[in-house]
Amino acid sequence: xxxxxxxxxxxxxxxxxxxxxxxxxxxxxxxxxxxxxxxxxxxxxxxxxxxxxxxxxxxxxxxxxxxxxxxxxxxxxxxxxxxxxxxxxxxxxxxxxxxxxxxxxxxxxxxxxxxxxxxxxxxxxxxxxxxxxxxxxxxxxxxxxxxxxxxxxxxxxxxxxxxxxxxxxxxxxxxxxxxxxxxxxxxxxxxxxxxxxxxxxxxxxxxxxxxxxxxxxxxxxxxxxxxxxxxxxxxxxxxxxxxxxxxxx
Amino acid sequence: xxxxxxxxxxxxxxxxxxxxxxxxxxxxxxxxxxxxxxxxxxxxxxxxxxxxxxxxxxxxxxxxxxxxxxxxxxxxxxxxxxxxxxxxxxxxxxxxxxxxxxxxxxxxxxxxxxxxxxxxxxxxxxx
Numbered sequence: 001x002x003x004x005x006x007x008x009x010x011x012x013x014x015x016x017x018x019x020x021x022x023x024x025x026x027x028x029x030x031x032x033x034x035x036x037x038x039x040x041x042x043x044x045x046x047x048x049x050x051x052x053x054x055x056x057x058x059x060x061x062x063x064x065x066x067x068x069x070x071x072x073x074x075x076x077x078x079x080x081x082x083x084x085x086x087x088x089x090x091x092x093x094x095x096x097x098x099x100x101x102x103x104x105x106x107x108x109x110x111x112x113x114x115x116x117x118x119x120x121x122x123x124x125x126x127x128x129x130x131x132x133x134x135x136x137x138x139x140x141x142x143x144x145x146x147x148x149x150x151x152x153x154x155x156x157x158x159x160x161x162x163x164x165x166x167x168x169x170x171x172x173x174x175x176x177x178x179x180x181x182x183x184x185x186x187x188x189x190x191x192x193x194x195x196x197x198x199x200x201x202x203x204x205x206x207x208x209x210x211x212x213x214x215x216x217x218x219x220x221x222x223x224x225x226x227x228x229x230x231x232x233x234x235x236x237x238x239x240x241x242x243x244x245x246x247x248x249x
Numbered sequence: 250x251x252x253x254x255x256x257x258x259x260x261x262x263x264x265x266x267x268x269x270x271x272x273x274x275x276x277x278x279x280x281x282x283x284x285x286x287x288x289x290x291x292x293x294x295x296x297x298x299x300x301x302x303x304x305x306x307x308x309x310x311x312x313x314x315x316x317x318x319x320x321x322x323x324x325x326x327x328x329x330x331x332x333x334x335x336x337x338x339x340x341x342x343x344x345x346x347x348x349x350x351x352x353x354x355x356x357x358x359x360x361x362x363x364x365x366x367x368x369x370x371x372x373x374x375x376x
Contacts, residue, residue: 046277047277058252058303058304075278075280075281076279076280076281076301077252077275077278077279077282077303077304077305078255078257078282078302078304079281079301079303080304095302095360096360096361097256097300097301097302097360097361097371098281098284098285098300098301098302098303208285
């Protein structure tokens with residue numbers, strides 16, 4: 001199955017990936033998770049010795065394809081997310097108890113001005129959720145009716161969210177309710193967070209954060225964290241992820 | 250390594266010891282277990298239990314239901330590290346008696362549903 005997926009990439013998708021990787025090659029910080037349909041980049045164990053071979057396998061290691069070596073892993077056996085296939089998109093699904101994947105690095109691996117792009121799908125929120133976190137900091141937090149910030153105070157004043165390329169109201173103080181209102185339930189969508197100050201982030205975790213945020217969304221395609229970039233590059237990344245879910249932007 | 254999906258919780262009183270022993274049994278795969286807090290649905294607030302859910306090694310699952318085997322394996326693991334194992338078989342029996350385990354198959358929803366059946370919900374002890 002994974003071979004078919006890899007070979008099934010369209011020329012334009014392959015070209016877009018090459019162009020995105022070129023941004024990293026030119027010095028951009030951050031990471032790019034593999035397309036979760038590319039099983040050659042996924043492993044069941046954190047040591048990376050047992051490859052993922054099928055949907056429903058648990059994922060203990062996902063290789064960073066950016067060239068920056070920020071591979072994601074989870075050693076704890078029970079806390080690995082599961083590879084799923086949903087509505088045409090391979091994705092990581094967490095159980096909402098303890099699952100997650102993360103990197104262990106040091107401060108400086110992310111830029112002071114970073115942008116994050118992720119293809120996500122929520123099947124209906126149980127309270128709130130958080131997409132990415134580090135030591136109590138976070139971004140991509142959303143939940144109906146909550147007026148708290150959708151990202152922690154590491155966000156710069158010129159930061160903002162966009163969903164499928166449409167800017168979410170609120171700018172640098174977008175609330176969780178505003179972000180939740182912009183994210184369609186039951187549909188894949190590209191969520192981006194721009195101008196994040198991640199200079200202090202020494203790691204990054206996707207998945208379980210705390211009991212107040214019980215069920216992270218499904219994470220599909222190739223989530224990206226990259227030094228804040230040009231609008232042309234942002235459009236390239238956004239469309240690359242959207243194409244994975246058949247979304248036309 | 251063969252694995253099976255389980256949802257397992259221990260009482261808060263037992264969880265710390267089981268967490269520590271498990272991390273010696275396998276410092277990678279079994280480190281970080283039982284860190285997600287639970288509270289009673291009817292009386293939220295105090296953390297009553299800690300839970301893990303997902304694939305676990307079959308040998309470990311078997312140990313949790315066999316105090317003597319758990320004791321022997323744990324003692325051997327500690328001694329392999331040059332450490333004394335400070336629990337008696339009776340104490341291990343008490344620890345494991347505070348464990349409840351669910352054979353989850355419908356992975357995504359079963360842990361929460363089962364916990365709800367047990368009168369428990371995710372707690373906020375880590376906040």
